[in-house]
Amino acid sequence: MLIISNIKLIITSLNHKAINFMMVNFIARFLIALTQLYAISVFTRIHDSTSMSVMILLFGYIIWFNLFELGLSQTIQNRLNIYKLKIKNISKIILLHYIFVVVIAGLLLNVNLFSFLLLNNTEILFTDENKNNFDIGCSFLILTSNNLLIHRFLILYKKSKLLNLLLICQAIITSGLLFFYQKYFNAHQLSSLLIYFLPQLFINFPILTILFVRAFNSKNVRNIPTNLIYILKYTSSFLLITFLSSFLLGLDYFMISYFSDSEEMLSYHITIRFFYFSFMMYFAYITFVAKKINTSTNINDAFEIKKIKKNTAFIGMSSVILIYVFVLILNQIGLLELITNGVNIDNQILFGAFVYFSVRVFADTRIVIAQNLSYRISLIKLYTTQIIISLICMPFLCYFFGGLGVLMSLSLSYISGFFVKLEGK
Numbered sequence: 001m002l003i004i005s006n007i008k009l010i011i012t013s014l015n016h017k018a019i020n021f022m023m024v025n026f027i028a029r030f031l032i033a034l035t036q037l038y039a040i041s042v043f044t045r046i047h048d049s050t051s052m053s054v055m056i057l058l059f060g061y062i063i064w065f066n067l068f069e070l071g072l073s074q075t076i077q078n079r080l081n082i083y084k085l086k087i088k089n090i091s092k093i094i095l096l097h098y099i100f101v102v103v104i105a106g107l108l109l110n111v112n113l114f115s116f117l118l119l120n121n122t123e124i125l126f127t128d129e130n131k132n133n134f135d136i137g138c139s140f141l142i143l144t145s146n147n148l149l150i151h152r153f154l155i156l157y158k159k160s161k162l163l164n165l166l167l168i169c170q171a172i173i174t175s176g177l178l179f180f181y182q183k184y185f186n187a188h189q190l191s192s193l194l195i196y197f198l199p200q201l202f203i204n205f206p207i208l209t210i211l212f213v214r215a216f217n218s219k220n221v222r223n224i225p226t227n228l229i230y231i232l233k234y235t236s237s238f239l240l241i242t243f244l245s246s247f248l249l250g251l252d253y254f255m256i257s258y259f260s261d262s263e264e265m266l267s268y269h270i271t272i273r274f275f276y277f278s279f280m281m282y283f284a285y286i287t288f289v290a291k292k293i294n295t296s297t298n299i300n301d302a303f304e305i306k307k308i309k310k311n312t313a314f315i316g317m318s319s320v321i322l323i324y325v326f327v328l329i330l331n332q333i334g335l336l337e338l339i340t341n342g343v344n345i346d347n348q349i350l351f352g353a354f355v356y357f358s359v360r361v362f363a364d365t366r367i368v369i370a371q372n373l374s375y376r377i378s379l380i381k382l383y384t385t386q387i388i389i390s391l392i393c394m395p396f397l398c399y400f401f402g403g404l405g406v407l408m409s410l411s412l413s414y415i416s417g418f419f420v421k422l423e424g425k
Contacts, residue, residue, distance in 0.1 A: 019285070022281060022284040024160075024161070024164045025163070025164055025167075025280070026277075026280050026284060028163075028165075028167035028168045028171070029280045029284075030277060030280070031167070031168055031171035032167055032170065032171050033273055033276060033280075035171045035175050035178075036273060037270065037273060038175055038178060039174070039178055039192075039196050040055070040056075040266070040270065042178050042181070042182045042192075043055050043192055046187035046192075047187060047189060047192070050126060050130060051130060051189045052266070053265060054126070054130050054134050054137070054189065055189075055193075056265045057118065057119070057134070057253060057257055057265070058134065058137040058138070058141065059269060060252070060253030060256075061118060061138070061141065061250055063249040064247070064250035065138065065141035065142055065144075066148060066242065066246050067145075067242055067243050067246045068101055068142050068145040069097075069145040069146075069148045069149065070097065070100075070242070071240075071242045072097060072149055073148050073152040090153055091212070094153060094208070095212060097149055098208060101145055101146055102143065104142055105139040105142040105143050106139070108135075108138070108139065108142070109136065109139045112132070112135050113135075115132070115134045115138075118134070119134060119257070129189065133189045133190050133193060136193060137193050140193065140197035140198075140201070143201055144197070144200050147200065150204050150207050150208070154207075155288065166203050166204065166207075170199050170200060170203045174195070174199045174200075178196070240380060241371070241379045241380060241383065244380065244384060244387060247387060248383060248386050248387050248410075251387075251390055251394065252394075252406045252410060255395065256402075256403060264346075264402050267345050267346050267403065268402075268406070270345060271327070271345050271346075271349050271350055271353050271403075272353060274323055274326075274327045274353075275354070275356075277323055278319035278320045278322070278323045278357055278361075279316075279357065281319040282312050282313075282315045282316035282319060282361060282364070283364065285311070285315050286308065286312045286365060286368045287368070289308055305369060308369070309365050312361075312365045313361055313365055316360075316362075316364075316365070317361055320357045320361060324350070324351075327350060331347065346403070346404070348404045349402075349403045349404050352403070352404045352407035352408060352411075355411050356407045356410050356411045356414070359411050363414045363418070366417075366422055367422075369422075375422050378420065378422045379422065381420055385413075385416055385417060385420055386413040386414060387413070389409075389412055390409050390410060390413040393412055394406060394410075397409050
């Protein structure tokens with residue numbers, strides 16, 4: 001009875017606006033995730049295993065290419081919360097960032113750097129065409145890092161409904177293109193990449209246009225003078241944090257690209273995609289209440305922060321357990337193999353993902369709060385510790401246990417992070 005009463009107490013203390021945003025955002029991102037699963041199903045039908053490995057690695061390396069966001073999203077939010085930025089400042093930052101990623105994507109595409117660094121599996125013979133298409137896909141990922149700024153901007157300015165609408169439209173457009181592509185057109189790896197990634201770029205063009213107008217319309221928009229040097233200095237610490245975070249979260253695919261075949265890559269990726277649904281739930285909730293964390297700090301209200309931690313952990317663990325049971329049942333009755341066009345999920349990898357994402361719930365909650373409190377030095381120490389543990393454990397465990405070894409290593413690294421205090425600038 002005590003447990004039930006505690007659960008009821010937690011439910012009644014949830015931020016209802018954040019819950020509404022979380023549910024709608026979950027539906028939108030759920031459709032995005034289903035679109036990727038649908039894309040995998042389509043691509044496995046029309047491409048060979050080598051071409052499919054290129055696709056899976058691109059999906060997995062998305063987190064690394066978020067590095068090109070440069071830590072600006074968190075900078076924008078934190079500076080806005082203390083009234084150091086206005087809409088005109090943020091519009092200019094987003095537009096300048098977009099120009100930056102266009103230039104960088106074009107330059108890096110010409111030197112074939114990413115295929116040289118990231119396609120390392122000696123058991124998979126990647127052709128020159130595979131490598132070129134991989135580099136093109138990486139260029140798309142660099143461009144889509146600008147979407148992170150746009151999404152944060154829409155949340156901050158209470159346009160979360162528009163954000164969710166854009167995500168839903170993106171999922172519908174991409175799924176429609178994939179359906180007609182599979183049915184009426186000849187398969188080509190580059191065409192597959194274009195169909196999957198271009199909607200992610202074009203869907204935000206109207207927002208970029210509006211921001212361009214607002215940024216240079218001084219009559220209608222109040223502006224606060226911005227010290228660009230200070231912004232860059234402030235951002236640089238979050239850039240380092242983003243780099244360390246992205247490196248840690250993308251390390252699994254880098255190791256798998258060395259030690260696993262295309263079949264295990266598919267099994268691992270689909271397992272992670274399902275558990276990503278649980279991540280979307282609690283991360284959407286805590287992102288929405290992030291401004292409240294900052295406000296409560298100003299009045300030294302530790303109780304409010306504790307409540308946010310408890311509520312986020314409750315949502316996260318409930319979601320992880322539901323996903324694990326759901327996927328386990330689908331896998332046992334064979335329906336999952338039917339949905340994914342013959343891809344079988346290893347039950348050991350599934351359980352390893354359950355443990356890993358359970359640890360992530362509590363770790364991510366601490367991290368998001370620390371980011372909004374600008375505990376930058378502590379976050380750098382945290383991620384450095386986790387990366388060292390991962391680099392020590394992952395090659396050995398991945399060699400012997402494959403994808404399960406990767407998840408074991410990540411779980412150990414995140415557990416080690418709990419011994420790092422997150423306080424101080």
